[in-house]
Amino acid sequence: xxxxxxxxxxxxxxxxxxxxxxxxxxxxxxxxxxxxxxxxxxxxxxxxxxxxxxxxxxxxxxxxxxxxxxxxxxxxxxxxxxxxxxxxxxxxxxxxx
Numbered sequence: 001x002x003x004x005x006x007x008x009x010x011x012x013x014x015x016x017x018x019x020x021x022x023x024x025x026x027x028x029x030x031x032x033x034x035x036x037x038x039x040x041x042x043x044x045x046x047x048x049x050x051x052x053x054x055x056x057x058x059x060x061x062x063x064x065x066x067x068x069x070x071x072x073x074x075x076x077x078x079x080x081x082x083x084x085x086x087x088x089x090x091x092x093x094x095x096x097x
Contacts, residue, residue, distance in 0.1 A: 009051060016047030 020043040028035040057065050 009055065012051045013044070013048045016051070017044045020044050020047070 017040075020040050023043075024035045024040055027033050054065070054069075057069065061068055
């Protein structure tokens with residue numbers, strides 16, 4: 001069972017490692033941002049960490065994993081939107097000389 005899980009994990013990380021350079025190549029072609037190998041490495045590592053966290057949450061939360069992650073994502077999104085709103089409000093009242 002562990003070997004099967006490792007193969008699935010490796011395949012998902014491989015997909016991340018293939019998709020990331022595609023985005024970087026697209027950035028290069030359309031001159032959007034800066035293309036850098038560290039972006040590829042960081043995004044692949046981040047994808048692997050995210051897949052690992054999801055796999056761990058599957059073991060811990062069993063059938064409620066998606067429900068818990070959706071609620072968590074909704075809460076974080078609401079806080080991020082509130083933070084953006086506060087920053088925009090604050091920026092309108094602050095004038096730099």
